[in-house]
Amino acid sequence: MVQLGSLRQLTLGSFVLALIPLIALLWQSQSDLAKVGQMTTLETRYVVDVVGDMQRLDGAVVDLERSIRQYAVIRTEKVATLSDNALDQFAVAADNLCQALSVQRTCERLSEQLGDLSDYRIIEDQLLLNAYLANVSRSVSQLRDDVELAISERVKVQQDDLNAMQAKQAWSTAMLVSVSLLLILLGSQLIVNPVNKLKQIIRIVAHQQGDLPPLSRQAPRELIDVEKDLHWLYDRLGQLEHIRTALLRHAAHELKTPLASIKEGCSLLSENVVGDLNDPQREILSLLSSSTQRLNTLIEKLLDYNLLLQQAQPDIVKTDAKKLVDACLGDYALALQEREVTVSVENSHIWADEELFRRILDNLVSNAVAHGAVGRPINVHIYLDNNFAILDVANRGKRIAKESVATLFEPFTRGAEPRNDNVIGTGLGLSIVADCARLMHGDVQVVDVDYADVCFRVTIPQQEK
8 A cells, every 4th residue: 555645745735636626616707707797798789780770760760751752742863862872771770770680581571571662763652652651660569579589589599508516616615625524534544543543542441441543654754653662662661561460470479488487586575485575575476566567558458459450350250238238247247347337239140250240349448547537437339230240338537738639549559548457558559440440341439428428439331241
């Protein structure tokens, strides 16, 4: 395939191609306008000439009739000369008009009548002369009607030509504008398709879901360069993710060994295996055991997060949500001794990955215990809404600032407020919740409810495996 040019060349080329049909339309409009102007000029000149010839014929017939009637009374050579001139002028006017009109029969009849009238010198019968003059007048009147009919027909033909030209112009306009729009859509599609592909690649890179599509072969050079950079970024992020996973795995594993030795040493000291301890030593040993236990909890969190990163596909099965909630609350029984926990499970069986759903429960309940107000109730609510399983875990306490919500579910992000247990967290709890929900094609968000200050809502689509 041939690679497209630069983005600027493609834009300018598309613009020029879209203008070509419009330029053709403009040229055709100018050509039709010139034809209309030429046709109007010719028709106007024809009407002016025919009307002028008709007016001259009307004047000539009046002069002819007056001079011949004068000759019939006076009968002088001077009047006869005037009558001959009137006959000649009338014949010329009639000939000019007949050449402009296609009325051969009327013109032939008028020519015969003029032949009869040319013998006016020898006509002694006044009634016969009046009849000849009346015939000429009727023929002139007929020519006047023929002129009006010819003008009307020419106007009708001109109107038909204009209507046909308008229809042609409308059809050409619709066709050329459609072609121009198609060219615009084609040019824009050549730009939109690579941009949509870039958006798809960005979503894949952001959510780390699926493989990247192959590099485009037909796209502007700038967009192909951006696509190459995104492919490089995807590979680089994959390398960093692998390094991070390996680091977490090795760090957690390596910390387990010395931590086990420290725990064993603390156990031996607390059992007085190496001798009795005085009170200050027991206090130090207590602090050491507490720190060891806290460090063990942090390492388990790291191992849990690392295991979650390695899980590719969830195992969606029909899960007893009430049983998982009871098991989770049982594990936190000591921490919840002074708390009232309200559990409402409207739909006991939901479709979810049991391990992932239990991790979500553990981390949300742990977060509510750590950050909720001491002595205030915690609410756990599970229900179905529009083919989605909804888990709400709510507690009372200080509300989460809006500016903190955007980064709340990112790994290693800890809240600014101190925990109730005075333990420094890893910042992985809510991140694990978000990742578990994502693996089950759901999500988690902070929502406002009227019965608590903080509520985390997990939404999981209900689709049978």
